[in-house]
Each structure stands twice: as structure tokens, then as C-alpha cells.
Amino acid sequence: MLNVVVMVSGGGTNLQAIIDAVHSGKITNTRIAGVISNNQNAYALTRAEENGIAAQCISPKQFSDRTEFNRALLDVVDAMEPDLIVLAGFLVVIPPEMIRKYEHRIINIHPSLIPSFCGTGYYGLKVHEAALARGVKVVGATVHFVDEGTDTGPIILQKAVEVQNGDTPQILQRRVMEQAEWQILPRAIDLIANGKVSVTERIATVNE
Known part of the structure; x- marks a missing residue:
């Protein structure tokens, strides 16, 4: 079973397409482990909650510098234990250390x-x-x-x-x-x- 974490900044229409495809069987052998957004007002978070998916907001604005944010973001991602990370309209630069750790396991x-x-x-x-x-x-x-x-x-x-x-x-x-x-x-x-x-x-x- 593929554990997928979806990262999104806005309305989450691509997230909804993924949720619908999992429910309909178009996506097999997969569960959505969590949704992460940098925007606390993103409707994607509501979509996640309505579908019983763990959702979390983490924004660079919450931290004094980008290094702190990058470390915290990686911690949040790691805690969800993803096999695959899906960037579905995520408008924050992904930390290089995260790209290296999840090489060929992040798609956009x-x-x-x-x-x-x-x-x-x-x-x-x-x-x-x-x-x-x-x-x-x-x-x-x-x-x-x-x-x-x-x-x-x-x-x-x-x-x-x-x-x-x-x-x-x-x-x-x-x-x-x-x-x-x-x-x-x-x-x-x-x-x-x-x-x-x-x-x-x-x-x-x-x-x-």
C-alpha cells in the first residue's frame, strides 16, 4: 500500500481528483496519509478534513528564517511516513535536503x-x-x-x-x-x- 502525502497551497482541485480516484478505484494500492498546506485558509485543508484525512498547515511565516521552516517541514513530512509526496499546487520551494531524502519519491x-x-x-x-x-x-x-x-x-x-x-x-x-x-x-x-x-x-x- 502506497502512503501518499499531498502538499497544496490553494483550493485543492487536484487533491480532490486524487481523493475521487482513490474512492473510485482508478488509483489502486494507495492511501492518502496526509495533506500539508502552507496556507491556513486553503480550501484543500477542508477537503482533507471532510474526507477523514490528516491535515496540517505549516508556513514559512511561522518561523524566523527559512532554515528553521525547512527543518520543521521535513519533520512534519517524515512523521506522515510517505512513500510518495505529491505537489499539487504547492507554492513553496521544497528544501534541497527533502528532495535528496525523497529522491524519485516526489512528483509535481x-x-x-x-x-x-x-x-x-x-x-x-x-x-x-x-x-x-x-x-x-x-x-x-x-x-x-x-x-x-x-x-x-x-x-x-x-x-x-x-x-x-x-x-x-x-x-x-x-x-x-x-x-x-x-x-x-x-x-x-x-x-x-x-x-x-x-x-x-x-x-x-x-x-x-
Whole structure:
């Protein structure tokens, strides 16, 4: 049974997709051990509580410096004993020591087809604003392992979504969520839970 900890800063729509997929059996051999947020007002915490999942808020604002926060965050994560950590819209930089300790056991969902529109500064609506400003015809989402770079870890799954005439960043964001993010993030977790993802020299291979 894969113990999953989900880290999220906002509303938690990807968290809800994971919860629903566990309940429906789309994600197998998995339990959600806990939810961590840096935002005490994040609706994701409410989603967790409503589903009987342990939830905790830990924010850099609670500590005098980032070193203290990093140490405390790692302690909270360790206490939940995760086999896999899922970053589902977590807008805090993950400490390098945590990335090293959980190498190839942290995944992230990013709302673009990496390597397009990714890296520092590309998050949330900013990704979709940049895609529309560039006039691309296809966007999408990527699930990847987390390394010490920004959106640079091995890619597990990607799914494309077509841009439509008249799209706004908000409309495009919603379509990418519905058609890509909520599909491939649960699928990636299920694949990992069933031993179907391996990494060799920065390349992730899915063996179905």
C-alpha cells in the first residue's frame, strides 16, 4: 500500500481528483496519509478534513528564517511516513535536503507541456497567460519527478489540450485542469503505486 502525502497551497482541485480516484478505484494500492498546506485558509485543508484525512498547515511565516521552516517541514513530512509526496499546487520551494531524502519519491503537476512555459515564475494563471500571448495552438499538463531544479525532473506523463479561439487564461486553465491535470496526476500515482515507473539517467519510463 502506497502512503501518499499531498502538499497544496490553494483550493485543492487536484487533491480532490486524487481523493475521487482513490474512492473510485482508478488509483489502486494507495492511501492518502496526509495533506500539508502552507496556507491556513486553503480550501484543500477542508477537503482533507471532510474526507477523514490528516491535515496540517505549516508556513514559512511561522518561523524566523527559512532554515528553521525547512527543518520543521521535513519533520512534519517524515512523521506522515510517505512513500510518495505529491505537489499539487504547492507554492513553496521544497528544501534541497527533502528532495535528496525523497529522491524519485516526489512528483509535481505542472500546467504546461514541459519544457514549454515552465521554470521560475511560471505557475498558476501565469502559465496560461504566457501560452496565449505566444499564440500556441496546443497546451497541456505534465507530471514529473521533482529534482533540485524548477520543473526540470524526469517527466512521467504528459497530456495535450487544444487552445480554442476566444480562450482567456481562466478558461484555458479550467480546460487544462479538466482534460489533463485531473486525468494524468491520478494515473501517475496509480502507476507508481503498482511499480510501473522507473528512472534511468534522468529519463522516467512507464512500463504498463
